[in-house]
Amino acid sequence: MQGLAQTPFDLFEPQQRLFRLPQKKSGVLKQQIFKEFIEKAQIKIKILDEENDNEVLFYTPILDISSFGYLSLIILKESSSTIILKHTLCYCNGKPYLIKDHQIRLLFTRCLNKINNIEKFSKYAMNPRNGEISLKDALFFEKETFQKFNESPLLAIKPMLELYNQQIHILKQYTKLILVVLEELPQIFNQYSDISFLSLNQINLQLLKVKMWLIDPDTFEDQSEINEQIKRQSQIVQKKDDLKILNEIEIIGDIQNIEQINKGGFGSIQKGKLEYIMNGKRESKQFIIKKDREDLHYQVKKVPHEINILKQIKDESNLFIAKYYYSNQPKYQNILFMDMYQYKSLDILKLQFSQTMSLITKLYIMWQIAQGIQFLTSKNVAHLDLKPANIVISKGYLAKIIDFGEAYHPDVCNGNPNYKPGRTLPYTPYSNNNDRQASYKNLDIFSFGMVLSEIVFDTYPVDFKRGALHKLEEKFSRGDIRGRLVKNYQRHFGPKHIINLLHCLIFRCIDEKENRPTIDWIILIVKTLQNQVEKIFSYHFPYK
Known part of the structure; x- marks a missing residue:
């Protein structure tokens, strides 16, 4: 064996392998188990430092990729009778490879999910908080079997070797692909900060259409094409229920x-x-x-x-x-x-998964909410209290609108002097117009814009303080919707131009009633933007 190194981050030749070997001999998890495994797997060893008798760490170089490898970790948990084998992508000096950009981190998980759908064994995973990429799997044993490892370490060695060989096969097969995608994805992600006629591709054409729809839908030449797309997006295949x-x-x-x-x-x-x-x-x-x-x-x-x-x-x-x-x-x-429903309300889901929810998921949820509003509008129902607390999320991130205690329907509310819906600011700033049906028209569109801003940008599009909502109501009554969202966004929200278009959509939704888009337009725009975010990644990834 080679000499003792101080840290796992010392430079070494890619062909060498690093092990952190347990030195203690207490309990079930003895040094003999690891030595047997090392010998059977024909792994060359470089000792790093002394460690407890619960885990062993070693370096696994990847063929034909001299500057990358995996820090591989074996953990034996006596409490749960489990052996865990985990491999973390790293540089050849042992330092983990981390994806720092939040949105690229979330987007890249789609690559890992596609690989996981192909492979039957160990699964790739992304740490959503620091961008660490790892392959992990575990062996579960009966408690009695696990206790026999003291007497017969070979009982553990055979399944460990089988799992290790499966994992090494997956690492060799997909690491080069993963590194290529990681190299290209930031460049692809940045391509959509500007759209010009000099570099039009399929994605840019779609985004250009969205931009034209948002600015002035009536000026678009092929109105029949838009109407057909609206019709297609509005026709959702309902589950049999x-x-x-x-x-x-x-x-x-x-x-x-x-x-x-x-x-x-x-x-x-x-x-x-x-x-x-x-x-x-x-x-x-x-x-x-x-x-x-x-x-x-x-x-x-x-x-x-x-x-x-x-x-x-x-x-x-x-x-x-x-x-x-x-x-x-x-x-x-x-x-x-x-x-x-599984995840309770959207505000709880947002609170629990704010760091891990991708832009694609957010747009998918908002598209479903828009579908629900479209249905209610077709039935002459105005919800009038649309907010994250009144949207529940079930399995598969399926969104459902709830709580119709403030809702309006002419057959129920007209002629009822006691009907007066509450005002949940900043979501529903309606006026005291005597013409109720006209006053309530398009208010759910306003609410949708507020919810869209809260879910995508984690903030409201207008400045206000919770303790001074009356001032916010005065601002709305004056038509003052100047907000805190600016055009120079931080990139962690998503691809820059798509984020700019979402910004434009939000302010169209909370504009004066006559300027707000119809719910059909919103469905088309949100779905188109969701599709383009997916294409930014999936178009360049070979596995479908």
């Missing part, structure tokens, strides 16, 4: 396992389990339960109003509206039930 938006049920017994989720001035949100009959079939599952305070006057209760709004679309089924249930039984007639 027998459930309507609002379903009548007959509840058996009492609500079980009730848990309080939230409580406000008008009522409470709870979680509970129901046994019920629907369409002649007896079922049991958990629901979200919404009910008003019992001491409220019926005229100001929100739940009966929400049920009446939902009854206007109860015979419809839409993928982007949550599923609701109600009962005509006297005990439950003023209670609304809703399905539970």
Whole structure:
């Protein structure tokens, strides 16, 4: 064996291999296991330093790539009877290769996902916080088997060798491809800061169209082409689902396992389990339960109003509206039930995954919200309280609009002097216009622009303080929408020109009512931009 090195970052020849060997001999994880593995795998060793008896670190050079390799780590966990083999992409001096740019980091995970879909064994992963690329897999054993490693280390060596050889095969097959993509991706990413007629390609043409649509849709020559694209984007293939938006049920017994989720001035949100009959079939599952305070006057209760709004679309089924249930039984007639969804609301999802959610995912969610608004608009429903807290996210990042307690429908609200929706600033700055239907028109477009800014840029497009919302309302009443978003964005938001177009779309949405785009236009623009972000990467990656 060669002499002891001080750190794993000392320069060495690419053909040499580095090991950090355990020196302790206590417990199940003895030095003999690692020595057996090293000998069987025919790995040359260079000792780095003493380490505990739980892990061993070594360098794996990649064939034909002299300046890169992998720091390979073996961890034996007695507590979970697990052996972990992990390989982290590094330079030949042992220093990990990190992708520093946040958006390129998120975009590059699509490359790794495509590789993972091809391979059946170990999976590539990206650390979303520091940009570290690694290949990792684990061996799980019964506790009794793991304890026998003390007596017979060869029991662990055979599966370790099999997994190690599989991983080395994957590393040799894909490392060169990964490095080529990593070299090209920043250049591709930067190409879209400017669009000129001197360098038009398929992506730039699409972005140029979006720019023209946003500036003045009527000036575009081929209006029939735009109308056809709007039609295609608006026709979503619905999943087969027998459930309507609002379903009548007959509840058996009492609500079980009730848990309080939230409580406000008008009522409470709870979680509970129901046994019920629907369409002649007896079922049991958990629901979200919404009910008003019992001491409220019926005229100001929100739940009966929400049920009446939902009854206007109860015979419809839409993928982007949550599923609701109600009962005509006297005990439950003023209670609304809703399905539970995996990620709860969009604001919670944003809080939990703000550092790891890619621009493609954000645009995909916003496109679905726009689809839900389009459906409601076609049914003469204005939501009037569209915000991240009123959008739930289910499996596969499927977005659904919820909470119709402030919603407007002419058959429900016209002629009702008690109907006066609340004002959730900064999302719904509507005026006190006497013509309600005209006043509420396009307000969901305004809300969409605010949500789009919050999700993509993590900020609102206008300056305001939470403690002085009355000043914000005064600004909106004056038509003052000067905001904090500027044209020189930091690149971590995404490709520069696409971000500029999103900026333009946001300010079109929160402009004066007559200048706001239709929801059909928004669907087309958001989907087009999402497709172009995907093309920036996938067009240059050979695996589909």
